Structure formats: structure tokens, C-alpha cells
Amino acid sequence: MSVKYIILGGLMFSCSYGYEIKSQLTQKRFGEFGINDGQLYPTLKKLEKEGLVMKTVKHQDGAPSRHVYTITESGRADFGEWLESREGEDRAFRYDFFRKDIFCIKSNFLRFLEKKKAIEKIQRQIETVKNTIADLKTARSHMVERKVDPLHVKIWEYGIMNYETRLQWLGEFLQEVKKRRK
């Protein structure tokens, strides 16, 4: 469901076409954070069928045509409703990150791994997280350079804070594992 509103939200700023939506997301967000084609194009079609967006084909000579989508009044209404609603902001989602964080799930079963291997696994994760933080910070300074809306920068900083928390916890967790005899 979120992809629908990521697209619709993008079209709230200005009309656009599939390829641009995709590249804006991947460029802005540094790398893997994109929409895959297999979801992007069918979603756009579906939104059109539902009357939330309107398509106009823009022919270009010497280049493939662009299917430019514009958000309709009904699309704006749908988006506005979603934005205002509490959908997805519930307490029910509170344990999500446990279930979805495979490193956390594995951590619960660390006793089934030799101590040495367990320690190595945590240390590897620490390195990964350090790299992630570095990348996020690089992206952050690019955002500041490009004078991106400070609110968007602030949201990005939430990512950095999250990974810094993770790094701190990993350090504590590593000590806890090292303390164990077996």
C-alpha cells in the first residue's frame, strides 16, 4: 500500500512519468531505495484506472514517448485522506522491527553458534552498520549542499540516529556475548 502513496505523494508536487519517478527516488535516496519496475508501472496503470491520476502521452522524437501522469482531484482527496488518517501509525506495529530484522532474529539463537563465530558475526554487523552510517552521513551533506528542505534532512537524520543506536547496542551486545562461558 505504501508504494501507492509514495507515487501519489510525488505527483502532489508535480506531474511526472514512470522513469522520472523511479530515478527521483533512487537518486534522492542514495542507491537501493527505489521502486522496481514490476511494481511502478502496474501501480501507475491501476491508479489511472481508479481515476486517481490522468495520463497524457508525450511524444518525443528521437526518444521513447513519456507517459506523463497528473494527479486528479479525486487523487488529491484520496492522498489527503490517507495523510490525515492514522493508518499505519498504530501501536500494532511496535514489534515490527523485531520480526523484520533478521540480525535480531538470529541473535535470539546465538547459543546454537560457536562463541567464536557468534562474536565474528556481531563484529561483521558492527562494520556493516559503520559503513551504513558513513554513507547516510555523506548523503546528508549532499542534501544540505543541494539545499533540500530541512524537514526532509531531518527525516534523513532519523535514519542516522537509528543506525547509531544500533551501533551502540551492538557494542553492548558484543560484551554480553563475550561474558558468556560457552
Add this chain to the structure above:
Amino acid sequence: MSVKYIILGGLMFSCSYGYEIKSQLTQKRFGEFGINDGQLYPTLKKLEKEGLVMKTVKHQDGAPSRHVYTITESGRADFGEWLESREGEDRAFRYDFFRKDIFCIKSNFLRFLEKKKAIEKIQRQIETVKNTIADLKTARSHMVERKVDPLHVKIWEYGIMNYETRLQWLGEFLQEVKKRRK
């Protein structure tokens, strides 16, 4: 895929049956963090078909039979391989929480909401997070009382740390939004 290994990992400790696996997860993890039937039972069947677990039906008089599953050697091997592997510990997952955190996604579009409503939304989220932290801390003290493995408590604490980071960020984010003119 994670459900497979959550089940298999549980069976590494001791053999069990569907209903018990389910209630252990929901009880231990406080509430909504369970497996739904629609996934639990088919997964158990699939694991049996793959030879990773072995089923024995335990008749009880005056109660429905229990289908008790025991992990096989091949199941242990499969689980051990997964646990040792780096599967799911990648950098590729670094932006996951942005995409999957609907409050974050909405935050990017806050300009399309009246300032007053945006502030209310953030304040509501702050309340939700405060409640979540309180609940997680209650669960934590129950764990300590029940003398749960300190490693599991430490993993639980990661959840608490995460939500405390979120709370801190929300406070900063609220200030940022309040600063804006429109």
C-alpha cells in the same frame, strides 16, 4: 522466509506443536507479535514435507490431538547453515525502515497537511511511542523476574532503545515543524 527459521529455531530448543509455538511467541513477546494460523500450519506442513521436521500425533482424551513436531538432523543442518550465513544481514537492507515506516513516509509529505494537523499528528505519535516504551519496559521487567536468558533481555532492550531514539527524534522533528511559517 523468516517465519520458517523462527519456527525451526524454536524447535532447536525442544519439540513442540503448532498451538504451543504460537502461544510461546505471543506470550513471550507481549501481544501482537505472533504468527498467524494461515502461515503457521502450512509452514509446519511444508517443513515436514521437506524432511526438516518430523511429526508425531499425540492423542489426548477430552482434548484435540496435538501434532508434535521434532526437528530432524537435516533440519538442524539447514537451521545451522542459515544461522551462520550472512543472509539478511546486508547493507542492502539499510533503507528498509524508511520504506516500511509509514509515519516516516507521511512525514515527507507533511507540507500537504495544515500545520495544526501536522503538529497534532506528531504529538499523537509521541504519545503512541511513549506508551510503547512503557509496555516494552513492563515486559522487560517480567523477563527479568522470570529469569529469562540475559541475552534475550538484551535483545529486548534494543527495542526499547529504538523507541527511545524515535521519541527523541520526534521531539526534534516537532520543533522543526513548529518553526515553519506555513
Add this chain to the structure above:
DNA sequence: CCGATCATGTAACGGGTTACATGATTTC
């Protein structure tokens, strides 16, 4: 001429959720 970039799509699969379906016993 090869690979990158621009541009659009479809088909198949996989994992998870919701809802549906059954039925016995125990507790209030």
C-alpha cells in the same frame, strides 16, 4: 560496436495477512 541511459511494460513467484471453517472442553 558496446554499454549506459532512457523508457515502457508483463509473468511468475513468494511471503504474509485476513477471513473462513470446525469442534471440543473449561470457566464464568
Add this chain to the structure above:
DNA sequence: GAAATCATGTAACCCGTTACATGATCGG
């Protein structure tokens, strides 16, 4: 007598990913 608990399952659906498929232009 109703509701909760114990216990098992299926069917349909939704969202997302991977892989496949096409084709033109531009830069090296």
C-alpha cells in the same frame, strides 16, 4: 448459556520482488 481456551486447518487476497522482454539514442 455464552465466552474463552485449546487445537487444527484452508482459500483468497495483497504487496512486493525477480526475471524477462523490447527498443531507441548517445557517448566512448
